[in-house]
Amino acid sequence: MRLAGRGGGRPTVSTNTFTRVLNGGGIGRFAARSRNPEIPSSSISRSDGGMAVPRPLAKVWAAIFSDTENPFFSGVLRGVEAAAARDGYSILLCNADEDLDRENAYLDLAVLGEVAGVIVAPTSEEETDLGRLLDHGTPVVTVDRRALRNQVDGVLVDNAAGACSGTEHLISEGFSRIALIGGPLRTTTARERREGYERALRLHGIEPRAELAVFADYKRQGGYDAMSRLLRTRPRPEAVLVSNNLMAVGALEALREARCSVPRDMGLVAFDEFPWNGMQDPPITTIEQPFDDIGRSAADLLLSRLAGSAATGRTVVLNTELRIRESSVKNRGADLG
Incomplete structure (x- = not known):
């Protein structure tokens, strides 16, 4: 995969590359490139031969989970999907595999794809940075874990x-x-x-x-x-x-x-x-x-943001x-x- 600048402007990612990476072809390489300190993630955009790029993921949420092998996240995902489907949203599942570089790559891709919203289980409470989503105006909700660098909605258990x-x-x-x-x-x-x-x-x-x-x-x-x-x-x-x-x-x-x-x-x-x-x-x-309740609560918080809620970062805490x-x-x- 190649990140290319056009005429000294912002580095761009082609639509084909974007689709290929989302489908699992090269997230590791994209992670390395997107973490290049000479290419700030906030300056990466999508391009298609100089043409305006439509928003193919405008009715899609990215679910960036720290380990999709863990059945816990499968249970949470079911709750998210059930609530999202009521409003016509689909879910794009991303596996960060407890790896900050992979997580960062998926966060960059969520911005590039202009997804409607993101639900994320942060890999690190202190190091996960959701700022690029917030700067882009993408609503985000955390599940299972906090992300202390950003004030966002979240769903936790006690x-x-x-x-x-x-x-x-x-x-x-x-x-x-x-x-x-x-x-x-x-x-x-x-x-x-x-x-x-x-x-x-x-x-x-x-x-x-x-x-x-x-x-x-x-x-x-x-x-x-x-x-x-x-x-x-x-x-x-x-x-x-x-x-x-x-x-x-x-x-x-x-x-x-x-x-x-x-x-x-x-x-x-x-x-x-x-x-x-x-x-x-x-x-x-x-x-x-309560897997299902965690997922549904996260979806409800995200839907309220998409509906225009400007409430300060809210936290839902559920019992075990x-x-x-x-x-x-x-x-x-x-x-x-």
């Missing part, structure tokens, strides 16, 4: 309360040496879930221990590696709070390889509820996030729900309530 309830449940079951497998601390979710975990421990007179808190990348391999590290800790933890579903899958794989029985040798609570959690052996205790199953119950077979 992560700290969710993590606190999961940890307190483990304590109530008689576990005291409780570990945390957390996400990358550059994200809102990871920091807030650590805060809730530590709050619960302290409420019950247990001082958090640094060696029992391991932070990974919200991916399956990260959960596996984090659990493997915790299993080498002496004395071993008795239970673990896992900050998302993919890391929980990896953690369970590590436990099986180590022949650790859940919950006999290790109690486990994980964020995110999915139909198969109850079919695991043992069934997994989860902290459920603890679903107790056998993975966290010390005496399996006891009444789960």
Whole structure:
């Protein structure tokens, strides 16, 4: 792909290149070029041989999610699509893959394509910069995580309360040496879930221990590696709070390889509820996030901006729900309530 200047003016991207990149052909190369410090993203425009370019994405929203492999975002997307469709909007899904360069490339493409609006799960609370969208007049809503550099609408869950309830449940079951497998601390979710975990421990007179808190990348391999590290800790933890579903899958794989029985040798609570959690052996205790409500709330905020709302950046905070199953119950077979 080539970014070309015309007569010393603004660098331009052809319509063909724009379409090819959106269809998955070269986002990595576009990310590198769009981050060229000699080419400010705000100065990149689309061209088509000098002709005016229509807005092919005027009824399209870009959903830039940090990891589309994560079923959490599939659930959020369903909520977004249901609300968007009522007003005739379609969704263009972009996978940033927890990578700031990829995220920046998709943000630039959203500006170039003149999409109607953007819903984004920021890769980094402090480093994600949505300014180019705001400067272009593109309404934007964040989901799951904050973007502190810009005052925009957002939809969050009460992560700290969710993590606190999961940890307190483990304590109530008689576990005291409780570990945390957390996400990358550059994200809102990871920091807030650590805060809730530590709050619960302290409420019950247990001082958090640094060696029992391991932070990974919200991916399956990260959960596996984090659990493997915790299993080498002496004395071993008795239970673990896992900050998302993919890391929980990896953690369970590590436990099986180590022949650790859940919950006999290790109690486990994980964020995110999915139909198969109850079919695991043992069934997994989860902290459920309202995927559909998150997506619908984000869509409603975006629609209100498109309708002309000038309200100061609004934040919707939704509650989680603890679903107790056998993975966290010390005496399996006891009444789960």
